[in-house]
Amino acid sequence: MRAFFRLVAATILAFGVAGCTSVSYYAQALEGHVKIMAARRDVGKLINDPSTSEALRARMESAREIRQFAVDELALPDNRSYRSYVDVGPEAVTWAVFAAPEFSLTPHAWCFPVYGCVPYKGYFSKKSATEFAAGLQRQGLDVHVTGITAYSTLGWSKDPLLSTMLTQGDTHLAEVVFHELAHQRVYIHGDSEFNEAFAVAVETTGVRKWLRAAGDTAGLRRYEADRRRRADFLALVSQTREELRHIYESSGTVSEKRAAKAAAFERLRTRYRRLRDDRWHGYRAFDAWFDAPINNAKLAVVSVYDAQVKSFLRLFDLCSGDYPRFYASVEQLGKLNKADRARALESAQACYDAGHS
Structure with a gap:
């Protein structure tokens, strides 16, 4: 299963201390990021280095090529991000912790300087x-802990490509680069x-455009099939979230709610298998997602990263697929x-571009 839950590592450059977040937490974030930055190798030099493996x-x-496409065709930032590479191993570069109350679908939030409040904490x-x-x-x-294959410092530093971003083919790599x-x-x-x-809307439209430009019709069919399966998955989760809302808002006892909650998760697994x-x-x-434990925090991950995607894709169409107009419209909404x-x-x-009142 491809990584759905790519996050902005919102704490990486939050060097000051805010709220009850400890100095040690910021220290581990800074230390981890600095180690990665120190290990960067320029992509162009790697390509020209005779000792670089053919793979x-x-x-x-x-x-x-993907990075340049992002600039030329998607009007994404032309800077030093994703023009260097670091081998961090195959598993994950960071791990994110999500949490939610036992009888609530609202994720717990942690607040940091610069980036504001986010529904996870990264390590x-x-x-x-x-x-x-x-x-x-x-x-x-x-609680739910998930490994993350990519993170972004939002341009505060020259974010590199990571080995964890290269494990699932070029289409996945394009998704990650466009998203971040x-x-x-x-x-x-x-x-x-x-x-x-x-970011998911930019990723989705960008990958479609990239595959069409490459004439990769087979790849585009595979990508659209993946998108349809993802939509089916989200629909399953949405149905269960609605069931849980009714359970949590009911007047049942704690024991009754716990039993109903467990039954809702089993129904979710049954619907998935069908x-x-x-x-x-x-x-x-x-x-693997369904075989592992399911709880409110795990469902919150899905909600955070997909709840408004359809609306953004519709706005992109209203902007006639023009990326600068789309970005200006999103900035106006912001x-x-x-x-x-x-x-x-x-x-x-309508497209709320810079000239829209």
């Missing part, structure tokens, strides 16, 4: 992330749902307060 050289050539150490999650569990919260550069193009302080859905075996003809890439912003995005009937 890595081919991936670097693809990465360079460069899996052990540290797991220990932090265990502490939250002892407080009675639902979109965060550099527009980022609204303290609104993760808005920011992530915007979807997998029938409509998907045995496609099993989502099995000037509204959070509640008005969400309503305006959902109800938009």
Whole structure:
């Protein structure tokens, strides 16, 4: 299953101390990022280096082409981000901890200078992330820890390509690069749902354009099939979230709510297996997600990163697929307060470009 949950590592450059976040937390974030930055190798030099393996050289050539496409065709930032490379191993570069109350679908938020409040806390150490999650569990919260294959400092530093971004083919690499550069193009302080859905919209439209430009019709068919399966997955999760809302708002006892909650998760797994075996003809890439524990925090990840995507894709169409106009429109929406912003995005009937009143 490809990585759905690519995050902006919102704490990486938050060097000051805010709220109750400890100095040690910022220290680990800074130390991890500095180590990665110190290990960068220029993509062009890697391509020209005779000692570079043919496999890595081919991936670097693809990465360079994708990066330039982002500038030339998607109007994304032309800077030094994703023009260098670091091998961080195959697993993950960071680990994110999500948490939510036992009977609520609203994720817990942590607040940081520069980036505002976000629904996760990121660690460069899996052990540290797991220990932090265990502490939250002892407080009675639902907790989910997930490995992250890419992060962005929103242009504050020259973010490199990472080995974790190269494990699933060029289409996946294009998704990640377009997504993370979109965060550099527009980022609204303290609104993760808005920011992530915007980046997913840029990623989705950008990959389609990239595949069409390459004449890769087979790749485009595979990508659209993947998008349809993702939509099916989101629909399953949305149905379960609605069931859980009714359970949590009911007058049942704690024991009754816990039993109903567990039953809702089992129904979700049953619906998934039926979807997998029938409509998907045995496609099993989502099995790991459903085989692992499911709780409110895990469902919150899906909500944060996909809740507003359809509205952004519709806005992109209203802007006639013109990326600069689309970005200007998103920036205009970003000037509204959070509640008005969400309503305006959902109800938009025109492209709110820079000249729109």
